[in-house]
Amino acid sequence: MNISIAPGVGLRSIIQQALTIKKKGIRVNEFMELAFGEISEVELKKVEVDKTEHMDSYTSYEVHLLMNGGIPLCLSRSLNQQEQEKMADLIRSYLDERSS
16 A cells, blocks of 8 residues: 655555655655554644744644654645645554554
8 A cells, every 4th residue: 555645755555564654855765664553643733833034924734643652753744734634534544444
């Protein structure tokens, strides 16, 4: 299964019990493998960014995987709340199916 997270970020199942998170960018090409059991929760965070001299304030939304031990892993960030909610729901559904 391959779930598109955001431009440059992909989340895919590589074996029955693990996920590979792949980040690609101009200078980034990272891979991280996580066992499904390491993920305790999927969270959508609202982030308020203050106005600066060069840009107005705005709100962005981030999808995080909370790992056992409470360590968050940010998968994506967007200004589109509905897009991020849909992504978080899809990941939750997939993880729920895996644990059944």
